[in-house]
Amino acid sequence: MVQTHVSVVFLVEDDVYKLKKPVDLEFLDYSTLSRRRHFCQLEVELNRRLAPDVYFGTLPVVQVDEQVRVGRELDEGGDLEVIDWVVHMRRLPDAARLGARVAAGEADAALMQRLGATIAGFHARARRGPAVSAWATFAAVAGNCRQNFVQLAGLGVVTEQLLTRVERATEEALARGHAAIDGARAGTCRATPTATCGSSTCTGSPSARGRTTWW
Structure with a gap:
């Protein structure tokens, strides 16, 4: 589990589930369930532009008896109350992070040029x-x-x-x-x-x- 000032991120084997905290910091407002769902959906929509195979979508969080469960299968749960929403992502290997690649001496000029070209093209479009x-x-x-x-x-x-x-x-x-x-x-x-x-x-x-x- 990784904490940020606005989210809690759960790393589970090959999956990542990102839960937004119910906070209002002026520049963002996650204080209500509907807002958290909206911004989960928006995060997926925006970030899929650069990482379409990483962002799977959003999933409901429901309480079943004494358990909290997450998953698409819960969409057919009848009267189950959705208590929150998460962004569902594919987990990437830690070694693939840019910081790790720099530390390992793998971030050569060619890699940085490809990265720069990708970012420049994204902004141009x-x-x-x-x-x-x-x-x-x-x-x-x-x-x-x-x-x-x-x-x-x-x-x-x-x-x-x-x-x-x-x-x-x-x-x-x-x-x-x-x-x-x-x-x-x-x-x-x-x-x-x-x-x-x-x-x-x-x-x-x-x-x-x-x-x-x-x-």
Whole structure:
């Protein structure tokens, strides 16, 4: 079992079941059963775009006598009350994680180039338009970054000293990137092209042109 601030993840042999916690943290609201079901379905829909063979779907959680059970077979359970929902995934080997591959010396330039090409292609095909661009303004990006610190301060999961250091670094990065963020949203990125940016033909961050993934 793996705990995050918003989920509990159960690793069971070849399967993974992700249960969303009933929390409301402003940037997400899982406080009701209907909301948790909605966001489980949305997670599957969105993440299948990059990992179609990993995300199987959503499953109901029901209580049968003194047991809590999960599974598709429970859909025909008659009057069984659904008490929650989970995202059902295929379990991937720990050794396949990028961090593990880096540690093992397996993350060579060719692998990173394939990974970069996949991510760039994903963003190039992503939905765009005014409704999407509204989330890529500097005010929206900075607001999301700053909200992290408001939420973290109330959770007590990191020391105040560390939180202050990271907050200061974030503000410095936002100040340096202000023009680039605004330019990327407009498709007129003024950042100097680098290996990190992509190429000399870069006209803006693919994430800002398609969907916002700054945080």
